[in-house]
Amino acid sequence: MMLIPCPWCGPRNETEFHYGGQADVPYPAEPQELSDVEWARFLFYRANPKGLFSERWNHQAGCRRWFTVRRDTTTNEIFQDDSHEAVTR
Amino acid sequence: MAELHGESPLAARAETLAGSSVPGAVQLSEVAFTAQITLRVDPKSPAAERIGTAVGTMLPNQPGQVARTEQLQILWMGPDEWLLVGPEGSAGRIQATLAEALGEDHGSVVDVSGNRTIVEVTGPRSRELLAKGCALDLHRRSFTSDQCAQTLLARAGVVVLCRDADEPSFWILVRASFARYLADWLADAAAEYRDRTRQAASVRTLANGSDR
Numbered sequence A: 001m002m003l004i005p006c007p008w009c010g011p012r013n014e015t016e017f018h019y020g021g022q023a024d025v026p027y028p029a030e031p032q033e034l035s036d037v038e039w040a041r042f043l044f045y046r047a048n049p050k051g052l053f054s055e056r057w058n059h060q061a062g063c064r065r066w067f068t069v070r071r072d073t074t075t076n077e078i079f080q081d082d083s084h085e086a087v088t089r
Numbered sequence B: 001m002a003e004l005h006g007e008s009p010l011a012a013r014a015e016t017l018a019g020s021s022v023p024g025a026v027q028l029s030e031v032a033f034t035a036q037i038t039l040r041v042d043p044k045s046p047a048a049e050r051i052g053t054a055v056g057t058m059l060p061n062q063p064g065q066v067a068r069t070e071q072l073q074i075l076w077m078g079p080d081e082w083l084l085v086g087p088e089g090s091a092g093r094i095q096a097t098l099a100e101a102l103g104e105d106h107g108s109v110v111d112v113s114g115n116r117t118i119v120e121v122t123g124p125r126s127r128e129l130l131a132k133g134c135a136l137d138l139h140r141r142s143f144t145s146d147q148c149a150q151t152l153l154a155r156a157g158v159v160v161l162c163r164d165a166d167e168p169s170f171w172i173l174v175r176a177s178f179a180r181y182l183a184d185w186l187a188d189a190a191a192e193y194r195d196r197t198r199q200a201a202s203v204r205t206l207a208n209g210s211d212r
Ligand SMILES: [Zn+2]
Pocket: A006, A007, A008, A009, A010, A059, A062, A063, A064, A065
């Protein structure tokens, strides 16, 4: 069980959260300009690093807010040094 | 015309809750038909300030903080969201007050009274009972009077509100569709206190019997 630090509610059990995948995947500025391949890349292609990963979480059973955390995918260690502004954007 | 008739979500569990209450340990009951209004507004906006003035207390800005007025409890639900809980029949009045103070500004006021009912848990064993299904630290040093938390209790989504930390009193706000499940779970979790009381009573009877 991971303990995930919600920037609003503090540390809560993983079961209260919903996973949102990789953070900072920008929506294409001109989606209509994209080829099918580029659109598929935007929709489905995500990084899968071994190590530090920036990802989105939603505190579903709590305050229901989205936030970003950096997690080490090998140890599940979550880094809490991110500023409140950075994680709640 | 048919007579208007309302039945609270736990009307069918009133006996279960009463039967599971153990004097001196834990008491369970439903607080039915409270008025509940969800308010969303930018906490830094003039509208939030006007609303604070209109209801008689500033909107709490700390996670899990609860503000009280004579009639209302205002629960922090998110950085721009609050739940106002008032007595039965006051929903219209609260809504009107909030809507007037909000005016044309960006925000929302929604009557959600039908969404959740409330189970009141009181007595010295309250924390122990809730801790059986809740991962939060309910000790008074970290969860005290006029604090609330949205979390899971026995896997059901709830809002736990600490009404009084000294003489433990909690409100569990639970969605109507989960209420009977939660009431049954609470009754089951409280069974040991009733059994313990019974055992103590029978031990006393035995002891008295051997005296004779
Ligand atoms: Zn949260």
